[in-house]
Amino acid sequence: MVDKEIEQRVNIKFLAKLKKTATETFIVLREVYGKDALSRARVYAWHKRFSEGIEDVEDEEDLNIDQETVRHSKQWLSVSISVVLLYATFCEAYRRFMQYWYLSRIWNKLQSNLTSTVLPGNKRKIRGVYD
Numbered sequence: 001m002v003d004k005e006i007e008q009r010v011n012i013k014f015l016a017k018l019k020k021t022a023t024e025t026f027i028v029l030r031e032v033y034g035k036d037a038l039s040r041a042r043v044y045a046w047h048k049r050f051s052e053g054i055e056d057v058e059d060e061e062d063l064n065i066d067q068e069t070v071r072h073s074k075q076w077l078s079v080s081i082s083v084v085l086l087y088a089t090f091c092e093a094y095r096r097f098m099q100y101w102y103l104s105r106i107w108n109k110l111q112s113n114l115t116s117t118v119l120p121g122n123k124r125k126i127r128g129v130y131d
Contacts, residue, residue: 008038009046009057016050 008029015025022044029037038046 004033004036005038006057008033008043012038012043012046013050013055013057016047022047 011029011032012025015028020028025047026037026040026043029043037043
């Protein structure tokens with residue numbers, strides 16, 4: 001696995017010297033290595049390093065993937081999940097409210113029809129019972 005990583009770093013260095021962007025480099029590595037390609041963050045970090053003139057493909061000590069960016073990404077993911085869950089809860093509550101509202105309207109109509117036709121104080125005929 002280490003050999004493939006170094007091979008990919010050499011390829012990133014080559015593409016950086018050809019003035020390819022980090023995005024183009026990442027796309028090429030994905031095409032060539034598939035699921036074994038370096039992550040987007042690593043490709044961008046190595047590309048930046050090689051674009052700044054650093055030549056060593058072995059030394060990973062100086063490679064700084066911005067941990068602040070990673071932390072913010074995780075926070076945004078957490079917020080996004082919370083918003084989706086809140087929306088789903090709202091949709092479920094709204095669905096239940098609409099069911100209740102609709103059923104209560106039907107129930108009220110049934111009650112009003114029932115009271116107007118069945119109560120003896122009303123002068124309406126039901127099957128000839130009231131004359």
